[in-house]
Amino acid sequence: MQEKQKEKTEKTFYDSLSDEELVKLIKDSGDALTLRKCQEQIYDRYARKVYFKCLGIVKDHDDAQDLTHDIMVKILLKIRTFRGDSPLFGWIYAVTYNHCLSWLQKRNKVRMQDFDEKSNEIADSDAELDLKKLTELRLEKLQVLMDSLSESDRMILMMKYQDGFSVKDISTMLDLGESAVKMRLKRSRDRLAELVNNHHSDE
Incomplete structure (x- = not known):
């Protein structure tokens, strides 16, 4: 009985810690049990989120599970x-996207194109997405249209608009120049805009 109470107290203690406090304990503690408890807490907090990130990119349950296991390890x-310059979840999502990108490249599902850094300036403005049409779409229908995009288009749009990474962040994560990232974002937005417009013209 006392052992169970002790475990419950420990769990409550680790549950109450912030991400930053868990990371600090991992870095500072030489105790194997403390290290394991902190790692378990981080796994419990983020494994499910990482899984859904992976599933959103690869669109296959088994592949997403395998990727999640590898990424969490x-x-x-x-x-x-982890230096702590940004929130832990941002670092975890960066690791997730990088790992998924490597996996896709190995599977020949996506080939990162070389972009000429000295090409024409890429405008920062959004593609011609009709906002009225976009807001009229039900969330599940928009998700279906997103799923119709290629893995690379879907991934870069998720990074920018779902997770809020800046162009500079994406540039670092994908090892691309900022102008190349802007080009990719514009092309991906254009493709989504075309899907949205076609959807409304078919109705």
Whole structure:
């Protein structure tokens, strides 16, 4: 009985810690049990979120599960290298996107094109997405249209508009120049705009 109460108290303690406090404990503590408890807490907080990120990119349950396992192992092994310059979830999502990108490239599902850094300036304005048409779409229908995009288009739109990464952040994560990222975003928005407009013209 006392052992169960102790475990419950420990769980409540680790549940109450912020991400930053967990990372600090992992970095500072030499106790194996403390390390394991902190790692378990981070796994419990983020494994499901990482899974849905992966599923949103690869669109396959089994592949998403395998990727989630590999990504969470990588995160727990590398977490001591996390500098704390940004929130932990941002770093975890960066690791997730990088791992998924590598996986897609190996599977030849996506080939990152080379962009000429000295090409014409890419406008920062959004593509001609008709806002009225977009807001009229039900959320599930918009998701269906998003799913019709290629993995690379879907991934970069998720990074920018779902997770709020800046062009500079995406540039670093994908190892692309900022003008190349702007080009990719514009092309992806254009493709989504075309799908939205076609959807309304078919109704």
